[in-house]
């Protein structure tokens with residue numbers, strides 16, 4: 133989450149992710165009303181906004197990271213933030229800064245015409261989400277629109293740490309893979325916090341695992357000076373479990 | 376100009392469904408069920424039975440003679456939704472949706488509430504129909520409308536106080552949506568205003584349109600084909616769209632009144648249509664109160680039921696079409712109107728409804744005695760007497 137607990141800490145966390153071997157970095161930009169998020173990301177969003185986080189800071193963070201690495205960077209935020217800036221105008225700026233893709237959890241394919249047009253024009257990936265209750269025909273429709281990867285929401289619920297892997301998630305993963313047929317990678321997220329979670333999902337076909345709240349919790353309890361090394365260590369453990 | 380049931384869920388550019396993918400099947404199921412039952416004769420018969428025998432419809436259209444004479448202008452008529460069971464128009468919608476939820480075989484009902492009136496109306500409808508309800512309410516609202524928290528508890532409904540964000544209606548909606556995402560299979564989200572993703576704005580409007588339909592009939596008894604003017608307060612906009620929708624194709628002048636709080640320039644208000652810009656919140660494209668970064672702003676109103684930074688998308692549409700005029704009333708004007716109606720007519724209005732009264736008082740002065748103004752008195756003010764008392768004490 134950009135600006136949580138501070139902008140300096142966000143950069144340290146990013147450096148830790150790169151050092152630990154992350155394949156893609158998802159940067160969250162805070163929205164006042166994050167209705168798909170659980171308590172951890174809600175709290176981080178609130179604090180970041182209280183500290184006055186603005187889009188210019190996100191863009192300068194992206195530029196800074198680009199000086200250091202070519203790792204793929206995607207932005208996760210809510211529709212209103214993008215709509216308010218103007219899809220076209222913002223995507224242009226973001227691409228120039230070095231962003232690669234966008235994830236918008238409250239953007240449905242039905243409402244995405246302008247959004248997709250602008251993203252295509254500026255060559256940004258639009259990563260759509262699917263859920264365990266998404267119908268087969270809808271899944272096919274979404275697979276057509278998603279680029280970069282497809283984000284499978286693992287659980288019925290908001291973002292946050294879960295304890296047990298659900299059998300419905302495994303079936304959803306297998307069904308999703310049947311439809312994507314290798315044309316686009318499937319990343320799974322929501323509630324993933326341990327190497328063993330990742331091991332099971334990878335075993336059942338996940339191409340990537342997305343870890344958010346667990347990482348924020350780690351950053352939260354780590355003193356600033358140690359964030360980079362702690363994140364690098366955690367990332368290394370997670371990465372190892374994919375092999 | 377009327378849009379009955381937009382297939383794409385849009386009123387012009389407003390509305391739509393901006394929701395997490397997990398809710399898409401639930402919203403589709405709701406849309407299909409609503410389309411199936413809205414013209415089903417058994418459903419209509421049962422709803423009508425409950426509206427009449429349980430909620431107390433039709434409500435009177437009352438000529439406020441004393442108030443009219445005191446002001447000395449156009450005749451003011453009050454559409455007495457305050458006399459409904461529960462004390463507000465909210466029951467029109469909760470009965471409709473609760474009956475629908477039953478047909479959809481949902482076992483658990485969740486709702487959000489601001490002033491607590493929708494929560495109470497949900498608790499009542501669910502008790503009457505044998506459903507289990509849980510209500511989300513902003514922590515700040517649980518304090519200023521605590522009478523309604525007690526009522527909900529007594530009706531057997533669990534109230535969750537929401538401590539996130541501004542601790543008002545907007546945060547209660549966020550939390551209800553999160554609950555829905557988590558328990559999507561068996562849970563029905565009974566939304567209390569004409570807001571949210573399609574089909575809620577249309578469905579809530581249809582259930583509330585009984586207000587305007589009755590006005591159209593009742594005004595004939597006073598020798599008019601249609602009222603010259605109708606006025607209603609706008610929070611999310613359900614009592615207003617229910618009043619206005621049956622009249623948008625007539626010559627009636629239509630006015631919605633928002634909460635100007637401490638004044639539009641003070642920044643402490645909830646006048647979304649008067650001062651907002653376009654954006655996406657709670658699943659809909661509509662006018663919003665937001666800052667230069669697209670973050671939703673904290674709002675203020677003396678009435679908890681109007682304390683909301685968004686508004687129903689159909690209102691945004693009618694504003695841009697210039698068919699409906701949206702104005703606002705300050706907290707002070709609202710208190711004055713509240714007291715004036717209480718003392719001239721012996722009717723204690725809800726603070727929300729007092730916004731509409733305040734505009735009627737302003738307007739009646741400027742209009743000839745032959746004109747008729749119909750004001751929707753959306754609820755009664757018992758819940759508000761403490762807030763009014765404190766306001767008077769503090770302004771002395």
Ligand SMILES: Cc1ncc(COP(=O)(O)O)c(C=O)c1O
Pocket residue numbers: 463464489490491492493567568569608609610611612613614615679680681725727728753754755
């Ligand atoms: C009496 C009364 N009027 C009006 C409102 C505002 O809601 P809406 O704009 O949906 O009618 C409320 C909401 O709580 C209310 O209790």
